[in-house]
Amino acid sequence: MEELSFEDAFAQLEEAVAALQDGHISLDQALQHYQKGVSLAQYCNELLQKAELTVQQLGIDRDGTLSLQPLDL
Template sequence: MAVEKFETALKKLEEVVKKLEGGELSLEDSLKAFEEGIKQAAFCSKKLNEAEKRVEVLLKQKDGRFITEQFQPEDE
């Protein structure tokens, strides 16, 4: 299984939003699309939080040096 990228998930989320805003979906299809949108939004949020933490690690160095340790997400 390929690892999904933030950009891919964001594009999928945007597509879901367009479908829902279009108003052409049945109730059942709208619910399925909404569920998919929630899934993609959660994934994007997680990736953004991980990126923010990585930036924080780099910014904590007061002496001008950058550390190279790998950030480990909480769920791994």
């Protein structure tokens, strides 16, 4: 898949879902939208996982040392 921003990939995913929900497309078109949607959903999930690994917070351990911890949102 080409390098897309999360926002662009998510917008394309929404378009694929809307086309499938519309129901006025051929079976072949529906399959194409479905396959593209699955691929885009996986891509968006990967980007979110990478972002989660990047976002961390600075914390203090019990012994008083600083450490990086996952940010709980």
